[in-house]
Amino acid sequence: MIEDTKALEDLKRALKRLPGVGAKSAQRMAFHLLGRDRDAARNIAHALLHAVERIGHCQRCNNFSETETCAICRSARRDTGLLCVVESPADLVSLEQSGAFSGTYFVLMGRLSPLDGIGPDELGLPKLEALLDGGTVREVILATNATVEGEATAHYIGELARRRNLLATRIACGVPIGGELEYIDRGTLARAFSGRREA
Amino acid sequence: MIEDTKALEDLKRALKRLPGVGAKSAQRMAFHLLGRDRDAARNIAHALLHAVERIGHCQRCNNFSETETCAICRSARRDTGLLCVVESPADLVSLEQSGAFSGTYFVLMGRLSPLDGIGPDELGLPKLEALLDGGTVREVILATNATVEGEATAHYIGELARRRNLLATRIACGVPIGGELEYIDRGTLARAFSGRREA
Secondary structure, three states, X not given: OOOOOXXXXXXXXXXXXXXXXXXXXXXXXXXXXXXXXXXXXXXXXXXXXXXXXXXXXXXXXXOEEOOOOOHHHHOOOOEEEEEEEEOOHHHHHHHHHHOOOOEEEEEOOOOOEHHHOEOOOOOOHHHHHHHHHOOXXXXXEEOOOOOHHHHHHHHHHHHHHHHOOOEEEEOOOOOOOOOOHHHOOHHHHHHHHHOOOOO | XXXXXXXXXXXXXXXXXXXXXXXXXXXXXXXXHHHHOHHHHHHHHHHHHHHHHHOEEOOOOOOEEOOOOOHHHHOOOOEEEEEEEEOOHHHHHXXXXXXXXXXXXXXXXXXXXXXHOEOOOOOOHHHHHHXXXXXXXXXXXXXXXXXXXXXXXXXXXXXXXXXXOOEEEEOOOOOOOOOOHXXXXXXXXXXXXXXXXXX
């Protein structure tokens, strides 16, 4: 392709490193920014550099934080006896938005995945164990994804909790609110049945 | 939402300025970059700043270029007698990839759109007129989009060419290659009929 813009090619290649962005989207983004919104290009660049420099991990819960301990872990209104274990910061955001939980979190930043070489140490589980040994946690709520790897991770961490005589609970699996049985997959229906409760 | 990361919020807000990126995608991008690929974040930032600084417009064809005149306009192998007018740099890339054209281009960076306040001057048509007056162009190929605004733009530029006794042609509209008539919209079919040629 004849193009006189190494900087443009470099930009397209860089934008392709964003998740979910292929060659066509990267080109569209590059042309949009260069042609119509150079201010946004500068804004994004500075926000990226600033974020990479400033954002680390909370020393207690492992979530992204600009401070040593994040706002949730520091808050006096959160019940530190309840520890909700999630796979990712995005899961934490979703749970916070649901408003269903007022305890604290531990963010795994992944899940156990032996095939990918991610074992307990790679996942930072020693840090979680130290937190469980700390004496404040009463209940560990396992809120990893309802996937094979998420279930295995929940099972493993549940064992860690029970070994310390802590209550380990798993979030419920079943029919989503508003879901019509006709369109729900078999695995979910089976779980909804086995997990039925007195009405 | 309790979050202790102004830098993170700023990053999400900045990423939302990318075309086609909403709140959910912006968050996914931010978490991905911070959690798994900080090198990509720095790479994207530097590529953006570099591109914004380096990339201007070719003085002849108006396409993005790092040099005063772009590689296509400088090339001795391109026929400067043929001038293909396109709306955007992306259109130029598509035409180049088709390999169908060996002339030169003029990139409008938009289309006539009176309702949005984009008239001939806003579109840089005086620059195009100067090029047409230059004496090298024999034929103006109107390759604006087959939309209402693209057609209006083609019509207007066609007039500019004819007024200078230059040949003005419009790319063909019709059934796409591989298209099945059953699934082609009525407007396209009507154009395919009215534009029929001897077989």
